[in-house]
Amino acid sequence: MKASSDIENRKRRHLRVVLEEDVENEAYSGLQDVQLVHRALPEIDLEEVSTEISLFSRRLSAPIIISAMTGGIEEAERINEALAEVAEEYGLGIGVGSQRIALEDPRRERTFRIVREKAPSSLVIGNLGCPQLSTGWGPREARRCLEMIDADALAIHMNPLQEAVQVGGEARYRGLLKKIREIVEEIDKPVIMKETGCGVSLEDAVEIERAGAEGIDVSGVGGTSWAAVEQYIARDEGKAHLEALGRSLRYWGIPTAISIVEVDRSTRLKVIASGGIRTGLDAAKAIALGADAVGLARPFLERVIKGRDPLKEYVEQLLMELKTVMFLTGSRTTEELQRKPLIILGKTAEWLRLRGFRPEVYSTRS
Numbered sequence: 001m002k003a004s005s006d007i008e009n010r011k012r013r014h015l016r017v018v019l020e021e022d023v024e025n026e027a028y029s030g031l032q033d034v035q036l037v038h039r040a041l042p043e044i045d046l047e048e049v050s051t052e053i054s055l056f057s058r059r060l061s062a063p064i065i066i067s068a069m070t071g072g073i074e075e076a077e078r079i080n081e082a083l084a085e086v087a088e089e090y091g092l093g094i095g096v097g098s099q100r101i102a103l104e105d106p107r108r109e110r111t112f113r114i115v116r117e118k119a120p121s122s123l124v125i126g127n128l129g130c131p132q133l134s135t136g137w138g139p140r141e142a143r144r145c146l147e148m149i150d151a152d153a154l155a156i157h158m159n160p161l162q163e164a165v166q167v168g169g170e171a172r173y174r175g176l177l178k179k180i181r182e183i184v185e186e187i188d189k190p191v192i193m194k195e196t197g198c199g200v201s202l203e204d205a206v207e208i209e210r211a212g213a214e215g216i217d218v219s220g221v222g223g224t225s226w227a228a229v230e231q232y233i234a235r236d237e238g239k240a241h242l243e244a245l246g247r248s249l250r251y252w253g254i255p256t257a258i259s260i261v262e263v264d265r266s267t268r269l270k271v272i273a274s275g276g277i278r279t280g281l282d283a284a285k286a287i288a289l290g291a292d293a294v295g296l297a298r299p300f301l302e303r304v305i306k307g308r309d310p311l312k313e314y315v316e317q318l319l320m321e322l323k324t325v326m327f328l329t330g331s332r333t334t335e336e337l338q339r340k341p342l343i344i345l346g347k348t349a350e351w352l353r354l355r356g357f358r359p360e361v362y363s364t365r366s
Contacts, residue, residue, distance in 0.1 A: 007101045008108075013233055014276025018224060018298060019305065021232045027221025029276035030257025032347035034285040037341050042330035049323045050333055052091075055270065055293055056153045056190050056215070058123035061091025062319055063287060063334055067217075067274050067295035068127050068155060068194070072101035077111040080305050082311065084118035090315050093123035093293065095155055095194075099145045100132055109148055116150045125192065126151035130158050133179040134172035139186035146189055153189050155217065156180065157268050159196040159255070165230040165246040167237050177211050184212035195219035197226050197275060199254025202266035202355070215270035216263050217295055220256030224298050227252065257289060257344075257350050264290030265357060280321020285335050288342050 017023060051062040066083050070076040080096065087094040096115055102108040114123050116151055126145040128137070133156070163169035184191050191201070192215035193208045199220035200208075208216060231246025254262070256275040264271050273286035274295030283294045296318075301309040331337035344352065344359035352359045 007104070008073050010233075011076065011097070012072060012130060013099070013236075014229060015075065015301075016324055017232045018301065019345035023224050023226075023228040023232070025054075026239050028255050028347060030255035030348040030351075031218065031222070031276065031282050031285050033341055033344055034257055034289060035343040036285065036288055036325065036329050037343070038328055039330040043326065043328055044330055044332055046323065046327045047157040047229055048332050049326045049353065050321065051322055053325070053334055055123060057144065058093070058121075058152055059091075060093055060123060060293070062291035063291075063320065064315075064318065064344075065093035065095060065123070065125070065272060065274075065285065065293055065295040066300050067297035068095035068097050068125070069158070069297050069301055070097065070310065071097040071112045071180065072108040073111065073256060077114055077305055078299070080111060081118055082308055082324050083300060084115040084122070086311050086315060088119040088121045089312075090307075090319070092315070093120070093125065094119055095125035095295070096127050098127050098129050098157065099148060100129060100150060103144055109210065120176065123153070123239040124149055124150065124151050126154045127194075128154060128156050130156060130176055131163055131170035131172050131177055133183075134174060135170070138179055139183050141185045142187050147188065150284040151189065153192055153215070154182070154183075154187065155192045155194040157194045157196055157215075158200075159226065161198050161249060162196055162230055165227050165240060165249065167234055167239050167244055168228070177207055180208070180211040180213065190214035192270075192272065194272075195259075195275075197221065197224060198252060199259035199275065200254065200263055201254060201259070202262040205263040205267045206324075209267040209269050215272060217274055218291075219258060219295070220259040220265055220273075220275035221253040222256045223274065225250050227238070253350065255351075256286070256355060257348050258355075260286055260289045260291050261352055262355065280308075280318045280323075283318065283322050284325040284329075284337065285342075288329075288337050288340060292334075295336065307352045331361075
């Protein structure tokens, strides 16, 4: 079981680095350039605002997903248990980390199964990696991931930059669209293609839709930089060339706000916005841009380590901020928020303009 042991060690190091090192991407998420239009007369009451949505056949109390973080190690079981309990209590969605380790060593399954046990009515999303598909994994492993946690959907994570920087990484991405089509055809649950901090372009979004996926988690630039995470691990391993590579490409990718627009305006896929979402205002901006839901990882991880109370307080703050912003824009529902006018300024507007969009008349969905 050397392979699973290596993955276990890497997962522990990932948790340590994310919590202890400077891995927050200081580059632009683009959300800073997005301005919602204040309504002095919103013509609704705050208590009328509903954040409920339906996503992948589950009803959520709010368009918030606790994004994929971890699994497969003892620490992960405690983390996943607490996160799942909060997801169930507040009606949020939750994703698990890569299930590769449990597929290779079934003894690790408990650290993932705990999520569905503690969140029986929540939207639960499984997780499989693109590099494993390129080495022969396919529908069989995808079904095992779903069955392991009784998942409602499967996220297939795309992490080419992380794999390129990672010590012992597997930067194998040839022929993956064909493999994605095979999985989509063979399983009976939605497939979500999920980036890991570098965003998704309109070109890739179109190909992903053609392959049959039903959703994209853009995970754009603006949150945790996995190039930076792997940079610190490469430093500790004495791999100077990979450390330098991670440092050079720390800010590589497409900012979150831009990726939301590129995906939403080029496909009919469900869009999950992650990458630098930290507040309810960030969430509202992402939804106004076209996202169906938002995902957060590091903010939840930082608080769950401290205990359930800080975690619950953060969720309640997020919800209060989101509902207040919706009220201030006169939006009773997230669908109404997506129809409200907004203004896109600065570098984000310039990027979108150069890519063929017209941010000066961006008014979300008609």
